[in-house]
Amino acid sequence: MQNQLFLSLTAGIFIGGASGYLGSLMLSKRMALVAGPLGHLTLPGIALALIYGFDVSLGAFPFVILGIVLIWLFELKTKLPMEALTAVVFASGVAVAFLFLPMEQAETALVGDISKAGPWETLISVIIVLILFFVIRNIYPKMVLINISDDLARSCGTNVEKYNFLYLLLIAIIVALGVKMVGGLLTAALVAIPASAARNLSRNLTQYALVAIIIGAVSSSVGILLFRLTGFPAGPLIILANTATFLISIVFRR
């Protein structure tokens, strides 16, 4: 039992921290909400994983990639706003999932279940998150510059397309990891809330990134501990812990 708690907490702290870190980049690109639709899109993948008994992140990942490619392709063809296309794609994802998602496992798919994280699964998540941290840290200044202005970044010789591609790939991985913890419905909160709270509390970029990581990691731990105490599902508790931090951050806004 203690072992299981340790595994859940480890996975939660690492995934929560990385989501906060990447979220701090997504907020500046006004893309934080994109993680929501992408999370919804993973539902068919999660359904397949639950039916055939493999890792939900593994099921989710190809569907996020498919979603990103579809949104990009539709935008290229139709020139419709990104939000409209995202709505089209994510609603379809949810609809498809409910055609074959076993109802008794709907809760796991929708709001996640970190309480059963196994040792290998946790180890792999931790390794992936460490790689993510390394990559995010390396592309962070360039991504902030691109987020401020494409033209300015290009005029400094930055290959904007290469960085945007890497960035989308990172989002896909974080969403795939996030759905394991908070399910297909709540992933947006995992990236958006720590960054929003950190923005309220920081005066420079280093503080901003660091506070987002800490809030992400701490909220995940609090959510998982509350799950052990109350028996409510961990996913919603993690998000509510994040929300509480955000509300506190408003009071201490700098």
Add this chain to the structure above:
Amino acid sequence: MENDLVLKVQDLTVQLDHRSILEHLAFTVKRGEVITILGPNGAGKTVLLKCLLGLIPYSGKIEWEKDIKIGYVPQRLPFIKDIPLSVMDFFALKMVFGQEVRDIMRAVGFKEEIFARKIGDLSSGQFQRILIAWGLIGNPQVLLFDEPTTGVDIGGEETIYNLLAKLREERNLTMLLVTHDLTVVYQFSTHVICLNRQAVCYGPPREVLTIESLQSLYGDDVKYYQHKHQ
């Protein structure tokens, strides 16, 4: 390229979404010149700057002096206030730290106290000077400015242009400026390109800015205006 020439533009034409934005533009820029690109909204001024920076596709020929360093100061950066970014952070995005930032900031008249301030807390005039300092990193020989005084109050505008004049003198800079402001053209530039998709006029401002050229640029109701003092 001939001596003293830093830029030669020939037959520059730009089409975006099947719409003609620039047509058959040709001009040259010599070292130390200040070229103002003047024209109404939608005339293609910003597009011209972006072409010169290689940011958008074009036909024709843009030839810069070999190995020339170009600094760029964009018109607006609306998203910069979305995140908590200090002045120092902003320079770190260009991988510049420490003494180099201090030297450039001194050149635009800032003391170290401003380094820790949030970009979002600066006045529009201060922010514009920070942008100019940012454009000066790496000691460019040419600076491209898109509307250097957009959103800057009237007193601040004069400060910006005095600063640009000082920097030009100290660093032997060549400048290309996009502006709506005729005062700038007369006071500050050596040459003007009147742009309305095509070059309506090109040359020293006092020679080429006539009532006819301004009318063909802005329409018939333009009032003739010439800045008298130097």
